[in-house]
Amino acid sequence: MKVLVVERDPTYSRASTVLSIGGIRQQFSLPENIQMSRFSASFLRNINEHLGVPNEPPIDVQFQPSGYLFLAPLERAAGLEATVRLQREEGAQVALLSPTQLKEKFPWIDTEDVAVASYGLQDEGWFDPWTLLHAFRHKAMSLGVLSCAGEVRGFVTSASDAMVPQGSAAVTARIRYVHVHMPDSREYQPVACAIVINAAGAWAGELLGAAGLPGELCQPPLPIQPRKRYVFSWHCPDGPGFSCPLLVDTTGAYFRRDGIAGNYLGGMSPTEEEEPDAGDLSVDHDFFQEQVWPRLARRVPAFSSLRLRSAWAGYYDYNTFDQNGVLGPHPKLDNLFLAAGFSGHGLQHAPAAGRAIAELVLRGRYESLDLRRLGWQRLEEGKRLEEDGVV
Ligand SMILES: Cc1cc2nc3c(=O)[nH]c(=O)nc-3n(C[C@H](O)[C@H](O)[C@H](O)COP(=O)(O)OP(=O)(O)OC[C@H]3O[C@@H](n4cnc5c(N)ncnc54)[C@H](O)[C@@H]3O)c2cc1C
Structure with a gap:
């Protein structure tokens, strides 16, 4: 198998990853988000097992263990307490603090309108995003992944070979070529492909919309925007x-x-x-x-x-649909997978999302975490996955 990473900005000057603040927390309200954070925390703890390259210095993501502290006023106190119960069921270690306990632990906080607070006791903190990005890249390259500085601007499709149930009016297709626009060139480089993964971050929706795909293959549009x-x-x-x-x-x-x-x-x-x-x-x-x-x-x-x-x-x-990642196969393009739209929590979920997509590509199913609910289907059905903990 040959893998090619196409990146239009090899300095990553506008990539969200390096402009983020590097936080990881277990405190989400959606089981999938908690599970992804738990996976990623373990991945970061053992990063040298996963991303270490023989004969190279060990990776230090400069992890700073420190809990997230969410403060809730009276009207949101019951909701926060219920969320913490769910987090604990998922194995996260989170404490609930009354205003008095809060003041004892953090005397510098004005607790006047705070009814309750939740405080992460383990696997929360922040790390250096650039080091993680570089470590992923370096490991991938060491394993033979190729990279190219260019911009994906279009997909060339042909009718799908996939079996469509008899009587179904579903339109599906396969991407045969990706058009890559090279810097300082007026030409597109056609890249033949078996599988395409759209991990274009804030531009994932724009990329799909501008890829020259027939209209019926782009409905509904991917609701991911740069904000x-x-x-x-x-x-x-x-x-x-x-x-x-x-x-x-x-x-x-x-x-x-x-x-x-x-x-x-x-x-x-x-x-x-x-x-x-x-x-x-x-x-x-x-x-x-x-x-x-x-x-x-x-x-x-x-x-x-x-x-x-x-x-x-x-x-x-x-x-814009529900501020959660869209992960997994595209419903109409048989060989396109999506891993984007994680809104404010995509850095910490990157190790879990990468693992999930690798499992789908190689094994045809999720093995480590069941992330089916993050798939495209919810967009088609109009069923939002509500996450209370979007910051
Ligand atoms: C201010 C801020 C703070 C944040 N804080 C946190 C945090 O504390 N914790 C957390 O988990 N998350 C945080 N996030 C969110 C997180 O940064 C993102 O969810 C995550 O980095 C997305 O990763 P990505 O690889 O999908 O996107 P990116 O890092 O943006 O990478 C996408 C890449 O795709 C390239 N690209 C796009 N279109 C094309 C194309 N057509 N052809 C070729 N290349 C293309 C881009 O150049 C870019 O390098 C924060 C974000 C911001 C902005």
């Missing part, structure tokens, strides 16, 4: 110390420690109505001043006197 998200970095010498968790406020604003010198990273997803234009990756500093900072300073009074250091923006690979 711009800012990360702000600030300094606050009097801020929370080493035990600082990744705190997700009742308002949706979040932050975590960045090193041990009084630096922090944080941000917040805007409301649907206030989504910024995703045309470029410029940063709206007013968003920090007007939206993020007041919320954080209200929760952590020490942050009233912080100093903003820098900021960047990246794209969530945002699934």
Whole structure:
């Protein structure tokens, strides 16, 4: 088997992976998301077994163990408690803290409107996304995977060889060639293929829509879009110390420690109505001043006197349907698989998603985790997989 990775931006300057904040948590409300996080946590713990290359230095993803701390007001307290019960059933170690316990453990938090908090005790924290990406790439190349700097711009299909039940009006096809546009060239390189995996992140929907496929093969469209998200970095010498968790406020604003010198990273997803234009990756500093900072300073009074250091923006690979990944075979293109749309949690789920797709390709079924519910079918049936823990 020959595997070719086609990447249009080999520096990954706009890839969500390297613009993320590197977090992993067990605290989700969907069993599949919890299971994927558990898989990925174990993968990261044993990363040298999985991605180590003989005679090369060991991989250090700089994992910083630290729980996520979700705060809930009274009206969301019962929901958070129910979610924690599910997380525990799935094997995650998560504590529920009353406001008094919260104040004892994290005295720097203003707990006034907090009814309950959930705090991850194991397998949560953050790591260096660039190191993980590089380790995946390096391991793949060491095993003979080929890579090419180019952009996939089209698919050439032919009628499917697959058996269609008699009387069925289903239209299916196979991708025979992928058209790769090489830099500094006006020509497309046709690449013959047996299997195609669309892992184009925030651009996975755009790629499928622009691939020159006959209309009936593209319905419904893949609802994945780039949505711009800012990360702000600030300094606050009097801020929370080493035990600082990744705190997700009742308002949706979040932050975590960045090193041990009084630096922090944080941000917040805007409301649907206030989504910024995703045309470029410029940063709206007013968003920090007007939206993020007041919320954080209200929760952590020490942050009233912080100093903003820098900021960047990246794209969530945002699934507008239900903000969860779309994983598995395409319903109409027999040899196309999808692994995209994980919205704000795709980095931590990458090891599990990669494993899942490998199992589908090689064995024709999921073996490690049953992720069928993340498949395309839910888009066709209009059945959302609700995840309460989207940050
Ligand atoms: C600010 C921010 C914070 C985040 N924080 C976290 C977090 O803490 N934890 C977490 O788990 N997730 C987080 N995420 C989400 C996470 O980064 C993404 O879900 C994940 O990185 C997606 O990985 P990917 O490989 O699918 O996409 P990407 O990393 O974007 O990779 C897709 C690649 O496809 C290439 N490509 C696209 N179209 C084509 C084409 N037509 N031809 C060739 N190449 C193409 C792109 O150049 C890109 O390099 C965050 C995201 C952002 C923006």
